[in-house]
Amino acid sequence: MTHDEHSEPAFGDRPQQLSPAAAALAARCEPQVNELARRMARGVFEQLSGYAELPGDVKDVEIAATARHAIRLFLRGAADGSGWDALEYFQERAAQRAEEGMPLHLLLRTYTLGARELWRALREVAGPGERQALAELTEALFTAADRVVGAVAESYLDEQVALAAERHEQRRTLARALLDGRPVIGAPVPDGPVLVLCLRFGTSAVTGGLSPVTLRRLLRRVQGALDRAFGTEVLAVLDGDGGHVVVPGVTEPPGRLRELLRETAGPELRLAAAAATTAGDVPRAARLTSEVVRVAAACGVRPGVHRLEDVLLEYHLSRPSEGSARIVAMLAPLADRPELVDTLRTHLEQRQDRRATARLLNLHPNSVDNRLARIQDLTGLDLADPRDVALALAALLLRDADAGVTE
Structure with a gap:
């Protein structure tokens, strides 16, 4: 039976059996699985930028085990026609790598380089008359790698989204607790001064009919501008009107903050800042900044950075x-x-x-x-x-x- 008489194998579906010659070639390569996996984890992948910095147990145990599982799954599927649909293992490992902070590009390249090394091993084992069998396995390997890489990338990104949402909610919860003066649970209480900001977006942002998607993008841009200005992930509670920002260990806003926020939230943005001496003083600082912004808007001060000194009489009145x-x-x-x-x-x-x-x-x-x-x-x-x-x-x-x- 020739290659043309076989359906294209599809990793992730129940594949049609390859030709006996292709199956035999895959079976002859299977004894090399352990050695191939070790060579990949401690040789081939070392050429990837950032791989050498990974912990030794991750390289020698987890990545090597994943490579070993992938090679054996492919070769056995090619040899006996068994299903190649066990993607859950790779998806779980991808989620684990995302949680550990391994860059996605590095993770995906381990799979593509691994597929190349497996192809080289098949080529070395193949005899002079097995050109067609090698071509069959090569096509099957490309299909398998495509399905695995797609599943890995999807699982990794899903986990990253979940982790980012979890971190974001943890920061919001901590910020709310500090702003409300409630006990902080599950997170360290800031020791020392805390800078509190009050942001108010312009009326065009609030009443301009922003869709939920557009509003989320605006808030992400504002959060990103704040993080860049302070050089860290700041604690923020923001909505369509604005909100409060809490930055532990800081007493003054950086000079470029206003400009960065103008670029993201527009020229109608209002901003006030006040330093809290301790975490327990944050609610007072938050109330003060809210009032300064309100008073500045009420008495017609143009949007910008507002200080209590600028509206001292108006604040008193x-x-x-x-x-x-x-x-x-x-x-x-x-x-x-x-x-x-x-x-x-x-x-x-x-x-x-x-x-x-x-x-x-x-x-x-x-x-x-x-x-x-x-x-x-x-x-x-x-x-x-x-x-x-x-x-x-x-x-x-x-x-x-x-x-x-x-x-």
């Missing part, structure tokens, strides 16, 4: 008290006029510079004057009086605090 409700009520006549509220906020942020206010709102300065006059008529506040200006600013801040403004 935004603290609730028994008089807060009465102060907020001063703006009640503007409830149905959002354009007047925006004008008031922008005008106060621009230190009552009508031209700067007009430029930011794309209005003529005269239109700004008309709006300011209407605000004064409706509220009774005199925006030329420093006391009334302070009341207007406090009213804006307290009003937005009640509304939960975080943009």
Whole structure:
């Protein structure tokens, strides 16, 4: 029976039996399995970059055993026509290599180089009249290697995804515990200072109708930018609005942080940072950064990096008290006029510079004057009086605090 009369073997399915000559050639090569596996694990694979750094037991025991199993499985399947569908062994080993951190390219090359060495062994054993038999086994070997490499790569990547998700959730759990001031279970408590960041994405990111996939990509990019900026995997709890970041052992954000985050989250990003003296101080720092971001947004400070010193007066004015409700009520006549509220906020942020206010709102300065006059008529506040200006600013801040403004 010639090669053309046989169906193409398919590793992973029940193969058609190879020709008797091909089966005989495979059977003659089987006694070399142990020696071939040792030579691969401690010779052939050594040429791979990074292989020499693997632990000795991994090379001498586990990789050698995998090579031995693969060679014997192929040769016996070729010799007696048994099924070649035992991919679970290779998938389990691939998951183990992923957990150990062995690079995927290195793992896959052990399989491709192993297939080449097996082919060379078959070629050395083959006699002058076994050219057709060798061709059959070569084609079967290519098919087998293709199926095994595919299964190995899939299993490795699945395990990596699972491990990454597990590490991510562990970091989120630790971050939540620190931010909430709860006991940290199953992880070491940071010893020393902790930097706490509050991030708020712009309104376009929050209300722009991002799909779940797009949102996940945004959060991954932000996490990656944070990791690059600090040179480590930072602890973060982020969602579509933003969130908090906890970085143990750091007291100041790196200078390039803002730029890296702008590249990933856009120019509307707001960021505030505060150092906690200990892990127990993290909740206070988190509350402070949230408030600084909120106050900066409420009083019209442009997006960027916000410090408490930059909004110190506004922060003080935004603290609730028994008089807060009465102060907020001063703006009640503007409830149905959002354009007047925006004008008031922008005008106060621009230190009552009508031209700067007009430029930011794309209005003529005269239109700004008309709006300011209407605000004064409706509220009774005199925006030329420093006391009334302070009341207007406090009213804006307290009003937005009640509304939960975080943009």
